[in-house]
Amino acid sequence: MDQTEFRRLGHILVDWIADYRERLETLPVMSQAEPGQVRARFPPAPPERGGGLAAAISALDELLLPGVTHWNHPSFFAYFPSNTSYASILGDLACAGLGAQGMSWQTSPAATELEEVVTDWIRQLVGLPPEFQGVVQDTASTSTLTAFLLARERATGFSQEALGLSGVPPLTAYASEEAHSSVMKAGLLAGLGKEGVRLLPTDSAQALRVEALEAAVQRDQASGRRPCIVVATVGTTTSTAIDPVAAAAEVAARHRLWLHVDAALAGTAMALPECRPLWAGVERADSVVLNPHKWMGIGFDFSAFYVRDPRHLVRVMSTDPVYLRTAQDGVVRNLRDWGIPLGRRFRALKGWFHLLDEGAEGLRARLRRDLDNARWLAAEVDRAPEWERLAPVPFQTVCVRHVPLGERDEGRLGEHNLAIARRLNARGRAYLTTGLLRGKPVIRVSIGALGTGRRQVEAVWDALREEAERDR
Amino acid sequence: MDQTEFRRLGHILVDWIADYRERLETLPVMSQAEPGQVRARFPPAPPERGGGLAAAISALDELLLPGVTHWNHPSFFAYFPSNTSYASILGDLACAGLGAQGMSWQTSPAATELEEVVTDWIRQLVGLPPEFQGVVQDTASTSTLTAFLLARERATGFSQEALGLSGVPPLTAYASEEAHSSVMKAGLLAGLGKEGVRLLPTDSAQALRVEALEAAVQRDQASGRRPCIVVATVGTTTSTAIDPVAAAAEVAARHRLWLHVDAALAGTAMALPECRPLWAGVERADSVVLNPHKWMGIGFDFSAFYVRDPRHLVRVMSTDPVYLRTAQDGVVRNLRDWGIPLGRRFRALKGWFHLLDEGAEGLRARLRRDLDNARWLAAEVDRAPEWERLAPVPFQTVCVRHVPLGERDEGRLGEHNLAIARRLNARGRAYLTTGLLRGKPVIRVSIGALGTGRRQVEAVWDALREEAERDR
Numbered sequence: 051m052d053q054t055e056f057r058r059l060g061h062i063l064v065d066w067i068a069d070y071r072e073r074l075e076t077l078p079v080m081s082q083a084e085p086g087q088v089r090a091r092f093p094p095a096p097p098e099r100g101g102g103l104a105a106a107i108s109a110l111d112e113l114l115l116p117g118v119t120h121w122n123h124p125s126f127f128a129y130f131p132s133n134t135s136y137a138s139i140l141g142d143l144a145c146a147g148l149g150a151q152g153m154s155w156q157t158s159p160a161a162t163e164l165e166e167v168v169t170d171w172i173r174q175l176v177g178l179p180p181e182f183q184g185v186v187q188d189t190a191s192t193s194t195l196t197a198f199l200l201a202r203e204r205a206t207g208f209s210q211e212a213l214g215l216s217g218v219p220p221l222t223a224y225a226s227e228e229a230h231s232s233v234m235k236a237g238l239l240a241g242l243g244k245e246g247v248r249l250l251p252t253d254s255a256q257a258l259r260v261e262a263l264e265a266a267v268q269r270d271q272a273s274g275r276r277p278c279i280v281v282a283t284v285g286t287t288t289s290t291a292i293d294p295v296a297a298a299a300e301v302a303a304r305h306r307l308w309l310h311v312d313a314a315l316a317g318t319a320m321a322l323p324e325c326r327p328l329w330a331g332v333e334r335a336d337s338v339v340l341n342p343h344k345w346m347g348i349g350f351d352f353s354a355f356y357v358r359d360p361r362h363l364v365r366v367m368s369t370d371p372v373y374l375r376t377a378q379d380g381v382v383r384n385l386r387d388w389g390i391p392l393g394r395r396f397r398a399l400k401g402w403f404h405l406l407d408e409g410a411e412g413l414r415a416r417l418r419r420d421l422d423n424a425r426w427l428a429a430e431v432d433r434a435p436e437w438e439r440l441a442p443v444p445f446q447t448v449c450v451r452h453v454p455l456g457e458r459d460e461g462r463l464g465e466h467n468l469a470i471a472r473r474l475n476a477r478g479r480a481y482l483t484t485g486l487l488r489g490k491p492v493i494r495v496s497i498g499a500l501g502t503g504r505r506q507v508e509a510v511w512d513a514l515r516e517e518a519e520r521d522r
Numbered sequence: 523m524d525q526t527e528f529r530r531l532g533h534i535l536v537d538w539i540a541d542y543r544e545r546l547e548t549l550p551v552m553s554q555a556e557p558g559q560v561r562a563r564f565p566p567a568p569p570e571r572g573g574g575l576a577a578a579i580s581a582l583d584e585l586l587l588p589g590v591t592h593w594n595h596p597s598f599f600a601y602f603p604s605n606t607s608y609a610s611i612l613g614d615l616a617c618a619g620l621g622a623q624g625m626s627w628q629t630s631p632a633a634t635e636l637e638e639v640v641t642d643w644i645r646q647l648v649g650l651p652p653e654f655q656g657v658v659q660d661t662a663s664t665s666t667l668t669a670f671l672l673a674r675e676r677a678t679g680f681s682q683e684a685l686g687l688s689g690v691p692p693l694t695a696y697a698s699e700e701a702h703s704s705v706m707k708a709g710l711l712a713g714l715g716k717e718g719v720r721l722l723p724t725d726s727a728q729a730l731r732v733e734a735l736e737a738a739v740q741r742d743q744a745s746g747r748r749p750c751i752v753v754a755t756v757g758t759t760t761s762t763a764i765d766p767v768a769a770a771a772e773v774a775a776r777h778r779l780w781l782h783v784d785a786a787l788a789g790t791a792m793a794l795p796e797c798r799p800l801w802a803g804v805e806r807a808d809s810v811v812l813n814p815h816k817w818m819g820i821g822f823d824f825s826a827f828y829v830r831d832p833r834h835l836v837r838v839m840s841t842d843p844v845y846l847r848t849a850q851d852g853v854v855r856n857l858r859d860w861g862i863p864l865g866r867r868f869r870a871l872k873g874w875f876h877l878l879d880e881g882a883e884g885l886r887a888r889l890r891r892d893l894d895n896a897r898w899l900a901a902e903v904d905r906a907p908e909w910e911r912l913a914p915v916p917f918q919t920v921c922v923r924h925v926p927l928g929e930r931d932e933g934r935l936g937e938h939n940l941a942i943a944r945r946l947n948a949r950g951r952a953y954l955t956t957g958l959l960r961g962k963p964v965i966r967v968s969i970g971a972l973g974t975g976r977r978q979v980e981a982v983w984d985a986l987r988e989e990a991e992r993d994r
Contacts, residue, residue, distance in 0.1 A: 060536030068621030100881030117632030147539030160589030184897035214715025243686025409572030
């Protein structure tokens with residue numbers, strides 16, 4: 051493809067994206083494809099001859115869209131909001147066009163320095179103290195794994211420089227049973243084993259009970275294990291519950307545990323001063339992760355990982371082969387030493403573009419709109435006969451279930467509510483996912499797509515009640 | 523930003539990229555920026571008001587380009603070729619525009635199924651047997667870490683399901699001393715420790731000596747360690763040396779080691795049938811990584827990781843929380859269980875776009891052009907008085923140094939050659955990096971940018987000789 055054809059197809063594709071976004075509301079939110087249906091449209095072998103792209107771009111609607119679940123749909127209430135703003139799309143386009151590789155400072159100084167700028171802007175937006183330094187990772191799973199590796203190496207006096215974990219006493223990690231599955235996965239991959247990861251019981255608001263944490267740490271110490279990390283979650287996945295960060299920090303300090311704060315979703319809310327008391331104590335964390343690709347509108351993948359002690363991060367993550375040394379080592383950041391992968395995309399561009407376009411004011415207004423919509427829905431649910439709200443609503447997620455009059459069988463109640471969600475999703479008007487709170491299936495209404503206004507929240511509430519009636 | 527403004531800025535940005543690419547040859551290849559120079563152009567705090575994107579896009583040339591090292595420049599001979607073709611740029615644009623999340627099949631069936639299609643196309647292109655199943659990771663570092671985790675869990679009977687590595691005998695890994703730094707990093711992060719990673723001496727062609735491997739494994743077994751993985755590199759970073767894969771596979775089979783083949787760069791060359799004998803034995807590997815974002819022209823990040831036993835991969839990587847369960851589990855692939863991160867971009871799009879545009883024929887013709895250019899340069903160096911070639915040239919990298927008549931002091935020779943590269947890079951006409959082979963600094967000429975023809979290879983050879991004269 052030459053430059054002329056690139057311009058032509060590029061303009062077509064920009065317009066295709068704009069058209070796609072304009073008609074999002076006419077599409078079913080969750081893909082209605084059957085397994086294998088998309089794959090069957092593609093030839094099993096790669097093309098021998100080139101030149102087939104223009105035809106494929108013309109056919110994107112038929113080839114791809116039936117297999118796409120529309121995360122930017124204004125009636126997307128599943129999982130978590132994860133939108134790519136128009137500005138962020140453009141930032142990713144610039145990133146691909148430059149094709150710069152940010153593994154070392156020298157391999158593209160702008161990629162490193164703009165990442166310093168943008169992660170520091172985000173730090174300021176959410177009110178983390180200046181001693182936290184940020185780096186972009188792909189996901190919170192990777193950020194949390196990185197935190198586990200940092201904690202492991204601190205707790206073992208750098209076992210990686212000797213025999214690794216062999217011969218080290220069993221290490222233990224702590225989080226609430228509502229913590230994200232990536233916490234357990236990080237423990238497994240870091241070599242602690244399932245028996246080394248303590249998922250502790252929560253209180254009535256699904257938050258970590260600090261007495262349980264203290265007791266577990268003492269028990270493990272007494273039995274010869276070595277406690278090394280506690281993860282405090284601010285905004286759990288199912289219900290956005292909030293672990294008491296300050297109290298966890300006390301325990302961490304007392305027992306020299308690494309404190310990792312997982313605010314993957316709710317970290318964005320800290321752009322609102324009124325939300326910041328909810329993570330009070332975060333300033334004592336060793337590491338914090340928040341995902342601007344959730345709710346902030348910066349396109350996936352953009353997980354912001356902050357540490358208080360970058361030298362420790364670099365010591366754990368750096369290798370220093372001759373072929374990667376440059377004249378500026380020691381003076382600049384080489385971001386290859388700030389995480390697992392060596393190569394790095396110029397992801398700061400999409401963050402920069404998005405923040406320039408929305409501005410702090412715009413972000414705050416949008417977040418307040420979403421919090422307000424969540425409070426409205428919570429009040430509706432509280433008022434509605436036969437509906438229950440199963441968790442507090444500190445942020446944008448409302449966990450609900452329908453309890454038909456007289457129905458007390460938990461098994462049937464669970465099935466009924468799963469059926470409501472399944473049928474609503476199959477109708478395509480909205481997309482919701484479910485979770486489990488204290489053994490009870492709940493329908494999660496996770497609000498915060500860029501295009502979601504009161505109208506869509508009202509509509510999903512109507513749709514929930516309709517489906518509940520149908521399933522009687 | 524509304525749709526109209528998105529269209530307007532999108533068209534501007536597409537044209538900016540085309541303009542940028544058209545004038546690449548007028549720009550210095552390696553950024554000439556000083557540390558801090560880019561950062562100083564950005565305000566220290568995020569903008570309070572939005573709406574600033576159009577102005578920033580107009581100012582990209584001044585704000586960013588001085589800080590960009592141009593990886594797509596036709597005179598880029600540093601590190602490894604890592605280009606983003608026009609087609610791949612468009613694929614990334616479509617990916618950002620859709621903003622789909624491919625963590626589970628249901629969260630966007632097309633993202634999962636097209637990834638199955640495209641990784642299988644690439645498998646066919648490079649001639650891996652059909653039992654290998656592929657998944658896209660960000661980098662070879664992550665793919666290799668994943669291989670280490672798979673090997674660790676196989677060797678320990680799933681220690682992650684119990685106490686982790688505590689109490690397990692020390693595990694050991696093997697690779698040549700020319701293996702990429704990500705191999706050591708994977709060993710450190712997987713918990714084996716530096717003392718568990720054996721970097722073995724190489725032969726005169728910088729390839730792993732299999733007798734050394736066999737001896738090291740036996741020594742470790744005798745001393746109570748548990749050998750668990752060998753990495754065979756096909757195309758080492760410094761000189762593209764080739765470890766004997768078939769012989770390593772014999773050792774691996776004899777001692778039940780995991781065999782991981784790192785063909786990050788050179789895997790692409792296997793699209794040429796005439797290159798395939800160079801990795802004979804690869805069909806016996808447990809895992810293989812090759813990076814289509816190197817030399818194949820698919821934009822970073824696109825590392826293709828193949829395993830023979832996906833069930834083992836899934837067992838190590840999967841967590842199965844309630845909030846991620848879907849109706850299709852067990853029937854479809856959930857790619858969150860095929861690697862470390864949970865969330866996944868729709869990276870298959872850029873691979874699909876690129877392969878449609880170039881076709882297998884086009885790819886083979888381009889690779890043969892590059893191999894031919896490398897052979898031409900090698901012959902020139904061999905003929906030139908005062909120049910030495912320090913390694914065989916099986917692929918596209920030529921390792922050279924200048925040895926002024928009568929100069930025998932290795933220290934001065936090293937300094938002289940580093941100075942040649944440094945000065946050439948500072949002039950901006952080309953970009954080269956250096957490495958170390960048997961203690962001797964070498965200048966690496968790594969050929970294979972999409973736009974690199976014979977003209978640019980001749981020019982860099984002229985420039986090397988000029989700089990050598992200047993430094994006398």
